Amino acid sequence: MAEKIKERNEEMAVEEVKLTPEGAAVLELKHSTSHLIAKRRLVTLPQWATAWIVLIPAMIFLVFFMFYPIINTFFMAFVQDFRWVDGAGSFALGNFFSALGNTCAQMDKKTGECLITNSIPSFGFDNFVTVLSNQVFLKSILNTLELVIIEVPLTIIISLLIATFLNSIKALRGLYQTIFFLPYVTNTIALGLVFQMLFSSGQGGIINMVLSNFGRSPVNWISPYPTQFDGPASRFHQGVVIVVYSIWTGLAFKILVFMSGLATIDKQYYDAAKVDGSSSFTIWRRITLPLLSPQILYITITSFIGAFKMYTGVMSVYSSLNKGAYYFGGDHGEEWMPIVGWIYKQLDENYLYPGIAAAGSLVLLAIILVITALQFAVSKKRVHY
Amino acid sequence: MAEHAMYFADESARRRYIAINIVKKVFLYLFITIFALFMLTPFLFMIFASLVDATAFEQFTLFADFSKLGFENWTFSNYQAIFAKTYINNLGKEVARSSFAQYFLNTIIVAVSSTAVTVVTAVLAAFAFARLEFKGKNLLFALLLATMMIPGEMMVITNYQTTIQLDWKFTFSALIFVHGVSVFYIYYLRQTFQQIPNELYLAAKVDGVTDIGYLFKVMIPIAMPTIMTILILSLMGAWNSFIWPNLVANGNWLQGKGVKTNYDMRLVSNGLMSLFSSDIAKGQDAIKIAGSMVVTAPLFVFFIVFRKYIMRGVSRSGIKG
Known part of the structure; x- marks a missing residue:
């Protein structure tokens, strides 16, 4: 073995190192090594084979927990009266095919009696009709829209302001940047509780403390039960807490992205504008904003998509009322229920009939696709790359 | 200037x-x-409020008042309460309860193993997409990117059925494997891998290194900062995960099977939710806050140590939880 290596090293030994005019090093080998490489090629796998081997682990997970679920959920949404049976062949697609073959979904193994008869599912838009005529679901769409329209622009504007201001200071910039990033590395539910306490009408409710300093009586912000000073929390007050909390959690990521965008803008533009005597606002309006537009587009799209999928943020604001993970304020827990909250509630409480939840999630997908397409259409005119 | x-x-x-x-x-x-x-403010409030005893919390009004309290009211009793394995109920009897130590252990097991699975699948897949040529590569990659547009709820609905079907409810398998692959991490790593100059690959080929050998000897060492970022973000994501564990592991084995051991399967976020409604925290806001603090503190330590990796990784992504 050692001899072989020695032999090979001698064959591969570099005779001379030359530099090309461009400065790249060229090795001149004593002997041609092509036969060595050819020998090794015989034992190594072809690239495509290696590729599929290394893709196997990822593909297993992708097929079972991503591709199949997408197809399956899509399928279930269009099956009328889909009933998911907890037993053999109960994967939705398998269920469907087995139903084609026999009419018995679940048989008593001893007596051979049919426990649950299976009607062959038929396709249609039944689930969508059910979902779209469900008052709670429609309310959840309106709730989500309302929160998105208020929260997203506010968060973007504030984070844009903070980012420009941070960019124009030198001292303590690193410290402030870290402080503004802190909310990103927190647990949504833990901080949801803290916000409940800050807004509570009992002890530790700083917001009500400030209000009473101005001579106002303490407001009941969250609880559906009347307090000493106030009735059940109004829709508006609950909405304020949700929006404040989501702005607080949302700022960190946006500031970070805007800061990294600002860092790439060439200082020459600013110097030129200063020589021209432009005011700070004109500089911001005419230079910073246009040059930051790719980041603004990116943030706008991702935050709209993210905000349409809001759930934990809203839920955690009500978490210490001990009404479970599907309570969103009000008497029936539907006051500020978001779309995703409705879907999970359906899935958890009604999991034998997943067609409804599946149809709901497809409606959500449609909304997200429409919003994204709209934003791309608008951005074509406005974004400078 | x-x-x-x-x-x-x-x-x-x-x-x-x-x-x-x-x-x-x-x-x-x-x-x-x-x-x-x-x-x-929320952080300061959380730290202060978790460190005073229940009666002091009742008198607690503003931070200004807090300084007047003096150190005699400072206590770790709130923390002791949430880590205790038993508590005295209102009848004076000692009753077993799930402690945060259990939630921590569960979460660490899930976070470490799911991160390991995610990183291994992401590195191997990203290597195939970045370095190797095979039929259908572009189509498959486009398909992967397309799934990033689809809301996770669509997958959760079917994955929930799969979990029940495989008898995975209240098991670690459900928490670890269902999120065993992340399209975003594959995409992010592929970007890094593609920046490695081609010449290195050709040189390695001349030296007779196989493709797999090249991945381990050259690509992984060069892409180590990105892999670190993925590791950290994935650990943090597992720590903060709530929705999926809430569906499949919100409770203990006793609920799922006829097993005698009362083994709580909750992760920290779900444990925190259950703490809010538990007997020990009823009407005791300071204990609830201590629970929040205990869930948040490890994240802060993590952030302080790995600030660079976290901020770089996050500025290129939009993922959370």
Whole structure:
């Protein structure tokens, strides 16, 4: 073995190192090594084979927990009266095919009696009709829209302001940047509780403390039960807490992205504008904003998509009322229920009939696709790359 | 700055310019500081409130009052309560309860193993997409990117059925494997891998290194910072995950099977939710806050140590939880 290596090293030994005019090093080998490489090629796998081997682990997970679920959920949404049976062949697609073959979904193994008869599912838009005529679901769409329209622009504007201001200071910039990033590395539910306490009408409710300093009586912000000073929390007050909390959690990521965008803008533009005597606002309006537009587009799209999928943020604001993970304020827990909250509630409480939840999630997908397409259409005119 | 090179008509104009600049700076810092306080208040509140005993919390009004309390009211009893394995109920009997130690253990097991699975699948897949040529590569990659548009709820609905079907409810398998692959991490790593110059690959080929050997000897060492970022973000994501564990592991084995051991399968976020409604925290806001603090503190330690990796990784992504 050692001899072989020695032999090979001698064959591969570099005779001379030359530099090309461009400065790249060229090795001149004593002997041609092509036969060595050819020998090794015989034992190594072809690239495509290696590729599929290394893709196997990822593909297993992708097929079972991503591709199949997408197809399956899509399928279930269009099956009328889909009933998911907890037993053999109960994967939705398998269920469907087995139903084609026999009419018995679940048989008593001893007596051979049919426990649950299976009607062959038929396709249609039944689930969508059910979902779209469900008052709670429609309310959840309106709730989500309302929160998105208020929260997203506010968060973007504030984070844009903070980012420009941070960019124009030198001292303590690193410290402030870290402080503004802190909310990103927190647990949504833990901080949801803290916000409940800050807004509570009992002890530790700083917001009500400030209000009473101005001579106002303490407001009941969250609880559906009347307090000493106030009735059940109004829709508006609950909405304020949700929006404040989501702005607080949302700022960190946006500031970070805007800061990294600002860092790439060439200082020459600013110097030129200063020589021209432009005011700070004109500089911001005419230079910073246009040059930051790719980041603004990116943030706008991702935050709209993210905000349409809001759930934990809203839920955690009500978490210490001990009404479970599907309570969103009000008497029936539907006051500020978001779309995703409705879907999970359906899935958890009604999991034998997943067609409804599946149809709901497809409606959500449609909304997200429409919003994204709209934003791309608008951005074509406005974004400078 | 360009200030020193500016010319003014007279001394008073120069002074006015400087004065305006100072006023501007003051307002700038004032604005930023106010917002920084807005960001910090919840954290300060959480730290202070978790460290006072229940009666002191009742009297607690503002931070100003807190300083007057004095150190005799400082206590770790709230923390002791949430880590205790038993508690005395209102009948005076000692009752077993799930402690946060259990939630921590569960979460660490899930976070470490799911991160290991995610990183291994992401590195191997990203290697195939970045370095190797095979039929259908572009189509498959486009398919992967397309799934990023689809809301996770669509997958959760079927994955929930799969979990029940495989008898995975209340098991670690459900928590670890269902999120065993992340399309975003594959995409992110592929970007890094593609920046490695082709010449290295050719040189390695000349040396007779196989493709797999090249991945381990060259690509992984070069892409180590990105892999670190993925590791950290994935660990943090597992720590904060709530929705999926809430569906499949919100409770203990007893609920799922006829097993005698009362083994709580909750992760920290779900444990925190259950703490809010538990007997020990009823009407005791300080204990609830201590629970929040215990869930948040490890994240902070993590953030302080790995700030660089986290901020770089996050600025390129939009993922959370």
